[in-house]
Amino acid sequence: MRTVDSLHLRLLRLLRDHGAISRAELADQLEAPRPRLLAELDRLVGLGYVAEAGLAASRGGRRSTLVELNPGLRFAAVDLGASSIDVEVVNGRLEPVAAYAESADIRSGPKVTLQRVSELLHKARVDGAYERLAAVGIGVPGPVSFRDGVPVSPPIMPGWDRFPVRELLTREHGCPAVVDNDVNVMAIGERHGGVARSVNDFMLVKIGTGIGCGIYLDGEVYRGKDGCAGDIGHIQVELNGPMCSCGNLGCLEALFGGAALAREATVAARSGASPALAERLAAAGTVAACDVALAAAEGDITCIQLIRDGGRRVGRVLAGMVSFANPSMIVIGGGLAQLGHILLAEIRSVVYRRSLPLATGNLPVVLSELGLRAGVAGAAVLASDVAFEQAS
Missing domain, CATH: 3.30.420.40 (ATPase, nucleotide binding domain)
Structure with missing residues (x-):
């Protein structure tokens, strides 16, 4: 992932993790000059990442406008296990709007497994869970080159070595994708919304x-x-x-x-x-x-x-x-x-x-605390982060 403006990321993550916030509160929490913050918000509204959400409660003067992540924003979160596939489509707050879980065999290879992931995401789209995805996050049960988005010599994943998982998902779904080891993804999920928050x-x-x-x-x-x-x-x-x-x-x-x-x-x-x-x-x-x-x-x-x-x-x-x-x-x-x-x-x-x-x-x-959902929860966090970094 490339380095981007810290205000940009902090703003989007704050809206993701805390929901609708007034412009005045955003300026206070981000400690950013108001003109710069307003310009950044206008830019993100134009890109479709942020939307207005009515008026905030009065703070003694003119009421500030609430802003939130666009209600139509959607991320795909995928957790592949040795014998399972878990897929969720989540909104900007990382709340699931569609979820699918089924048995699978990771040894069937990347083409078969990822084709099934795509079929499940297609079903979610047909069922109305999303119109387009902003990003896809996926965890796989083996070592991963995070920089390259590929598994590397995974012991229980024959046929997956150096397979271009990130490239395939990006091409298939028309959005950025991020790939990580399944245990790292679980840790990310547990820190974001579990016992290790x-x-x-x-x-x-x-x-x-x-x-x-x-x-x-x-x-x-x-x-x-x-x-x-x-x-x-x-x-x-x-x-x-x-x-x-x-x-x-x-x-x-x-x-x-x-x-x-x-x-x-x-x-x-x-x-x-x-x-x-x-x-x-x-x-x-x-x-x-x-x-x-x-x-x-x-x-x-x-x-x-x-x-x-x-x-x-x-x-x-x-x-x-x-x-x-x-x-x-x-x-x-x-x-x-x-x-x-x-x-x-x-x-x-x-x-x-x-x-x-x-x-x-x-x-x-x-x-x-998250149990078997830790993987998809972490994949959703990764997907949102990579989408936010691309929103420039």
């Missing part, structure tokens, strides 16, 4: 099919030089552990991602170690992470232990990161966050026990 230094850990970490430092996403910061799922936690999708042995993801937990659950079901899982396997022919969560909630000792073992491994990795980066908060999200407080308690226990007391004395470790 206004927290400048935190880590969001996604535990799903894969495991990753979105990192906020000093109020900005830290992506690293090449876009792969936070790829904690491929930190080795057992020297002779199982083979990971990345080709190495004993990675955290290979021991406690969604596929790993399903594998361990299947073993427990077939061996009879877990009667609850054995019953589910007999009924459905397969067991998944959600079955472990349900059986643990019913008191199944084996399932509780599976969750605790996973939480302990995640906690060991996070303890090292806490001692290194000293965040203000850790947020646990992703599909396996449904394992709930058994998982959270184990992660907390290990982090607090193994990290330096100075780093954990005021460190909350909490579940995501």
Whole structure:
């Protein structure tokens, strides 16, 4: 993204995050000379980004005009998982006006997956959710070159390496697009409207099919030089552990991602170690992470232990990161966050026990407030930002 006038961005973000504001209040909050602010507002009205919204309450003199983001402004937010597609069309306040969620296989490749995204957005347009999009934001489950808008050697996304995702979306929908790693996108969503709102230094850990970490430092996403910061799922936690999708042995993801937990659950079901899982396997022919969560909630000792073992491994990795980066908060999200407080308690226990007391004395470790919507929420924020930067 290119650098633009700071007043321009601050003004649009303020209207996005707080709704209709009077011209007088805008001048006060932005600390901008009134003539310059009025000129900028007139320019944005002409571009279709801002609209008048009636008169503000009197402040003792002539009533100021309220301004807001154009009610017709629309952004598309897309969250791709290893086995799911979530799409929302949102308005300027990032409130959803249309939403679609369905199962998908990221291994089917970029053309098939992105074609389905386009079909869902086309359905939203036919249904009246928008006339045109101002921008598209998308998160994908693998490393991304944020600068180039392409995935780079993603372990669970065959066929996606260097695929021009941003270019295709821009061409397909006639608007700017932005592409980021799904965990960074979740962190952006959680900071904008979730439990980490206004927290400048935190880590969001996604535990799903894969495991990753979105990192906020000093109020900005830290992506690293090449876009792969936070790829904690491929930190080795057992020297002779199982083979990971990345080709190495004993990675955290290979021991406690969604596929790993399903594998361990299947073993427990077939061996009879877990009667609850054995019953589910007999009924459905397969067991998944959600079955472990349900059986643990019913008191199944084996399932509780599976969750605790996973939480302990995640906690060991996070303890090292806490001692290194000293965040203000850790947020646990992703599909396996449904394992709930058994998982959270184990992660907390290990982090607090193994990290330096100075780093954990005021460190909350909490579940995501946005849950499975964190990804689309963050993609919407990214889409709005790239649109605002283009509005010049």
